[in-house]
Amino acid sequence: MESRDKQAWSVMMVAYANHGYGREAISMFEEMKKQGIKPDDVTFLGVLYACSHSGMVSEGLQYFDSMREYGIVPGIKHYGCVTDLLARSGQLERAYKFIDELPIKPTAILWRTLLSACAGHGDVDMGKRVFERILELDDSHGGDYVIFSNLCANTGRWEEMNMVRKLMSEKGVVKVPGCSSIEIDNMVHEFFAGDGRHPHSQEARRMVDEVIEQLKLVGYVPNTSHVFHVEMGEEEKATSLRYHSEKLAISFGLLNTAPGTTLRIVKNLRVCPDCHSMAKLVSMVFNRRIILRDLNRFHHFEDGVCSCGDYW
Incomplete structure (x- = not known):
């Protein structure tokens, strides 16, 4: 200038x-x-x-x-x-x-x-x-209840966790579902965690399964430490992580773009640690640059490293 x-x-x-x-x-x-x-x-x-x-x-x-x-x-x-x-x-x-x-x-x-x-x-x-x-x-923000109840669960304070969830229910506060979008050929594709509302959701889920299997070969292990459901076993927790919206969007992008194409993802919430680890490995194994914009910042994944330095 x-x-x-x-x-x-x-x-x-x-x-x-x-x-x-x-x-x-x-x-x-x-x-x-x-x-x-x-x-x-x-x-x-x-x-x-x-x-x-x-x-x-x-x-x-x-x-x-x-x-x-x-x-x-x-x-x-x-x-x-x-x-x-x-x-x-x-x-x-x-x-x-x-x-x-x-x-x-x-x-x-x-x-x-x-x-x-x-x-x-x-x-x-x-x-x-x-x-x-x-x-x-402000007692109307669902994220506050979720963060604190998860914190209670993570530290074994189940009674307090149940009290928080009960309070959330009494006040009619709803948790905002995770949603990620990716633009391919001038069309925005939106995926929600775990559900099948996208017309190609089954296709995306199958691709997630294939991607995860390849990532396991280079050491990927699902990080279930942030899944707080007492009734779930480790396998069930890993399954609930598998179809997070980021993974669906990234896998759909891998399936529908040419090799080497940069994938640009937008997430409405903070990216979870497991999806962050998965994106780093995808960038290395599939030789893709991934730019993920979550609630707080941009994450640039390339060659197995993120620009945030894992500090987000």
Whole structure:
């Protein structure tokens, strides 16, 4: 560009952050400052987002503190990035205190960010405190109940898990089904976890079976640690994982595109650990580049590696 204004720099930083290129986003921020361009609130949002998605805790906190040097008052999204930064790195108590002491009223989304991290780190006690704070602000979001009930199940607190699911039922809160889409020949194909509403769902399921068998040859083992059904055995858990919407979309893409074609998938929820592992192996075994956009970010799978560095 002949003229790079503040907006152009900021957009590039946010894009780098979304795709997991944290260091590149930071380098761009420093280069922008060298060019004499003053950052604004959007610029800092990109920098903080990059730090939180790349595990750069100290750098992110330093940039957050430097906002005042430019006369920028943090907004709720900046606070959200810092919460995410601390929570992802396992500093759950510090993140809780950060939210609790904000100069503005925290939103349910901030607490929700911390709840997801509690689940990721297996801290059910902190998760319970956070879940209760969320319900004070918004008791209609199905994802909150699912995350906390799964956390209870994962730590063997079955009674609490049942109480949460009962509460969910009483309030009429519904879990959002997983859905993934892929565009092939200008047509969008949408798959839901486990069901057969797509006209080619049986075809996609058969392809999933073939793909899984090939992946097993290079070490794929279903990660059933996030399937929380007491009545299910390991084999049943593996079966429930097998037909997640991401796997159906990826397999359908393999079946209906030429070898070497990049597969672009959109998922309405956060990609699960098992599907993430499967996508990495598919990219290596089938020599495909897969770009998966989930609820939080872009994942670029290539040669058995993901751009997120398994930090998502």
